[in-house]
Amino acid sequence: MSEGVSRGRWSWWATIVGVVLALVGTLLIAFGDRLAGASEPSGTASAVSVSQDFAVAYNTYDVADPDDYKGRLEGLLTDEYREQAFEVIDAIFEALAEKEQTSGDADVLAVGVPVIDDDSAETLVAVDATISNTDVEDAGVERHFRWKLSLVRDGGGWKVDGFESVASVEAEALPQGGESP
Structure with missing residues (x-):
């Protein structure tokens, strides 16, 4: 060659x-x-899934059966937060026992994940549920809840480590000129 x-x-x-x-x-x-x-991708999907599970479990209860309620929440919460949450749940259920309050038909409308890294995440959850008690004669009242959940990695999965209610913002149109009536 x-x-x-x-x-x-x-x-x-x-x-x-x-x-x-x-x-x-x-x-x-x-x-x-x-x-x-x-x-x-999988971390975000998993955080959304845990947030949905928590929202449904948290909004499905009967104050006459706190053990069932806490049993459904237990696996979704960190050990530290579980103690704090169960103290609050016991106090709320005791206050509502006379009214025989129940909550059900939880419908998660949306979950957003504004912050996520390898070991923590923050999710925003919008959920509706129907609340019934002795003050409500018919089927119950639909309530709208919005929460910010704090999640942490625990054993490879996500657990709720805190949550707070997000106040709804009501907007009102002002007349032309910008002054309220």
């Missing part, structure tokens, strides 16, 4: 290898997190 043919083949192979390496590099940059099993 002549030196020119050998040099041409070498250039051809070098070009092919360069193109393949460039494609592999581009794919790794674009999809490297997914290929490496990054926690973002």
Whole structure:
């Protein structure tokens, strides 16, 4: 073989290898997190799932059966938060026992995840539920709840480590000129 043919083949192979390496590099940059099993997509989905489960469990109760209620919440809460939450639940259930209050038909409308990293997340949950008690003669009253949940990683899964109610914002249109009536 002549030196020119050998040099041409070498250039051809070098070009092919360069193109393949460039494609592999581009794919790794674009999809490297997914290929490496990054926690973002599955972590977000898992945080949403735990938030939905908590919202349904928290809004499904009968004050006559606090043990059933706490049993359904127990696995969703961190150990530290569980103690605090159960103290509050006991006090609330005691105050509502006379009214025989129940809550059910929990409907999670939406869950948002504004903040997430490897070991913590914050979710915003919108849920509706029907509250019934001795003050309500018919089927019950639909209530609208909005919460901010704090989640932490615990044993590879998410657990609720706190939550707070988010006040609804009511907007009102002002007449032209901007002064309220």
